[in-house]
Amino acid sequence: MNEIAEVLGKKIKLLRIEKDFTQLDLSFNAGINRTYLGKIERGEVNLTIDKLNNIANALGCKPSDILAAVGM
Incomplete structure (x- = not known):
């Protein structure tokens, strides 16, 4: 897997959970x-x-x- 895609995916999931979104x-x-x-x-696809x-936008950030x- 692509390391950057993995890190971005984990961050999106974390923000989603913090917002209490499914x-x-x-x-x-x-x-x-x-x-x-x-x-x-x-992290299976590139955004x-x-x-x-x-x-x-959907996460309000x-x-x-x-x-x-x-680190970008």
């Missing part, structure tokens, strides 16, 4: 498929900037808050 809640609010969100959280932005997990 995967279904977050996927709906971000406009992405729940199965795809699961793959993101497990596009659009998807990262959608997820950040900035994309840079998520990217900070990998």
Whole structure:
């Protein structure tokens, strides 16, 4: 697996849990498929900037808050 994708996925999952969102809640609010969100959280897929932005908006944060997990 891609280490960066893994770290980003873990950060997204952590933020999701902190917001008390289920995967279904977050996927709906971000406009992405729940199965795809699961793959993101497990680091199995690389995020596009659009998807990262959608997820950040749904979590009420900035994309840079998520990217900070990998030192970007």
